[in-house]
Amino acid sequence: MQHPATAPADATRAIHHGESYAAETGTVMPPIYATSTFAHGNPGGFDYTRSGNPNFRILEGVLASIEQSAHATVFGSGVSAITAIASTLSQGDLVLCEENLYGCTVRLFEQVFAKFGVRTEWVDFTDSQALTTIDERQPAMVWLESPTNPLLKVIDLEAVCSAARSAGVPVVVDNTFATALVQRPLQLGATLSLTSTTKYINGHSDALGGAVCTDAPEWHGRMVFAQKALGLMPSPFDCWLITRGIKTLPLRLRHQMASAATIADHLAMHPAVNWVRYPHRNDHPQQAVALRQMRGGGAIVTIGIRATREQAYAVCKALRWFTMAESLGGVESLICHPATMTHAAVAADVKEKLGISDGLVRLSIGCEDPEDLIADLDQALALLS
Secondary structure (H helix, E strand, O other), X not given: OOOOOOOOOHHHHHHOOOOOOOOOOOOOOOOOOOOOXXXXXXXXXXXXXXXXXXXXXXXXXXXXXXXXXXXXXXXXXXXXXXXXXXXXXXXXXXXXXXXXXXXXXXXXXXXXXXXXXXXXXXXXXXXXXXXXXXXXXXXXXXXXXXXXXXXXOOOOHHHHHHHHHHOOOXXXXXXXXXXXXXXXXXXXXXXXXXXXXXXXXXXXXXXXXXXXXXXXXXXXXXXXXXXXXXXXXXXXXXXXHHHHXXXXXXXXXXHHHHHHHHHHHHHHOOOOEEEEEOOOOOOOOOHHHHHHHOOOOOOEEEEEEOOOHHHHHHHHHOOOOOEEOOOXXXXXXXXXXXXXXXXOOOOHHHHHHXXXXXXEEEEEOOOOOHHXXXXXXXXXXXXXX
């Protein structure tokens, strides 16, 4: 019987990974190929796990499917994926970066690649003037993140990518906060879509991983080269865990986004909260862009509370269902105080310029009941009254 040729929906793509490299056993879930080397001449063409492993290919196939991209390459962490892309730059190259990037991306550019002559300039890409900057500065690359960490700025990806394409400049979009289920940067014109698979893709806070998706064969070749030459590959076990985790991504994310929207609305009315940032709320500065390019508001809520650094820290520690920890996207809710955690190494004047104040708190909404999370936040915020 011939199956219909209709394109599968995202939930179907996330579950059906295709080749398991174990057809003779009939295994439904692929096994863990815990081997460092392979016998020469095997049908899969594998030779050494640093340059490829069945678990890599299985995960890459699922990621390319949900991203609807031609290629995906997996790495040992999100930072490894960032390193793979940055390693393609040359001495003297200029990268125009969104000013509110992930702290480890900033550190990598300013403290590692700067030593090799790679230059960075920081731009507010929510300002329309940034589009002319691309043509004026002629960078080797534009590096974006949307929504940004931790302020949830939403960049008009289509507009920036169009301006970059006219100037012949590749665009990298860190899509970790949204995932391909919410936003597809490649379809908006990006050259590379970067994701920390540690976060929502895996969803269980028990494995590290990163991935780069692209439709460009030459960029795919560069990523495969970096994976092997720089030793940026993941472990087969972590790929197996992430492949398992991604199967529930649509279910998890749907619940997390619904809870996040409810919690954002509740906190916006709380007397201890100065402001709330959630991309699909009508008080978000880039709500119109978010509604156009994001199929949901995501599951991160950032708030500014009326508190000193010490008070904000005490609120974070007083929570029961929110664990104070870095990372995000897992089934468990987390709370982060960026000024002392993710952005602790950022200079005070830069934090002030970016708006990362002592009262800023980032919430990663998990899969718990939203009413329990709201009650927990209320009791902790009561410490400020």
